[in-house]
Amino acid sequence: MRREETVDHNIKSAWHAISRMYNQQASKHDITTSIGFVLINIHSEEGTPATKIAPLMGLEARSLTRMLKTMEEKKLIYREPDPIDKRSVRIFLTNLGKRKKEISREAVLYFNNKVRELVPDTKLRIFFEVINEINQLAAREIA
Secondary structure, three states: OOHHHOHHHHHHHHHHHHHHHHHHHHHOOOOOHHHHHHHHOOOOOOOEEHHHHHHHHOOOHHHHHHHHHHHHHOOOEEEEEOOOOOOOEEEEEOHHHHHHHHHHHHHHHHHHHHHHHHOOHHHHHHHHHHHHHHHHHHHHHHO
16 A cells, blocks of 8 residues: 555645644744644633643643743733632633734634635535544544
């Protein structure tokens, strides 16, 4: 079997192309794709518990720690103790963070709209079914 015929090669290749596209856009706004996705996953008004962000993005908590530190240094976020559970920390967006979140959200919506213009709904439904089955298979294999 040739590499181009493997499922993982095609998923990885597509993600790399998408990631490069997003990084090109993000760099114009002094952020990265990863930072943009973190911003999208933080509630704009109520903040989000730090422990909830990594699972929302499919990341390990350790991977997120360094990124949150960078985001804090860039003045995109700030941390506050959770008012209900004082042991927990909530991540909040600064005004700059909210602006960068909106830019990130618009980039994701733009790309998704372009895909939906190009690919018929029937094919997208099948794609979502297949990718969901692949995700489930991978999750069972690591369990």
